[in-house]
Amino acid sequence: MARAKEAPQAPGHIKKDDFVTVIAGKDRGKQGKVLRVFPQEGRLTVERVNMLKRHTRPTRQMQQGGIIEREGKLHISNVMLICSKCERGVRVGHRILEDKKKVRICRRCGESLDK
Numbered sequence: 001m002a003r004a005k006e007a008p009q010a011p012g013h014i015k016k017d018d019f020v021t022v023i024a025g026k027d028r029g030k031q032g033k034v035l036r037v038f039p040q041e042g043r044l045t046v047e048r049v050n051m052l053k054r055h056t057r058p059t060r061q062m063q064q065g066g067i068i069e070r071e072g073k074l075h076i077s078n079v080m081l082i083c084s085k086c087e088r089g090v091r092v093g094h095r096i097l098e099d100k101k102k103v104r105i106c107r108r109c110g111e112s113l114d115k
Contacts (some may be wrong), residue, residue: 013076013092013104014044018113020079021089022049027074031082035071043073050074085111 014020014034021031032047050072058065080089083106091107104113 014079014081019082019084020046021082022046022074022078023080023089024078025050025074037076038073041073042076044076044079045071045073046079047071081113083109083111083113085109 014037016034016037018034019031020034022028027049030046030049032049035045035047037044048071051069052072054068054070056062056065056068081092081104082088083090086106086108088108090109092113093105093107094102095105095112096102105111106113
């Protein structure tokens with residue numbers, strides 16, 4: 001029986017190039033930059049976190065075979081955005097500014113998380 005797809009995390013919660021910390025799993029406590037976000041799957045990849053080893057054989061494009069390490073996907077719920085002011089993982093809120101622009105804010109200190 002096929003497994004039902006999970007509903008994706010809140011849209012805009014974590015974006016590419018954000019700095020996050022892992023809060024669950026084998027890489028708990030590690031921090032890194034978000035390389036890619038997969039909103040349909042509710043997953044993302046973080047730099048140097050959840051490293052997977054892929055055993056490849058030589059091909060025309062890649063003459064040298066061997067073991068290649070790359071980042072695996074993590075579920076969005078297993079990471080927290082790091083606030084630059086608090087310097088720790090924080091929950092994310094949203095606020096609409098006077099110019100009708102929606103920004104992410106730190107729930108701990110109220111600082112804007114968008115650049």
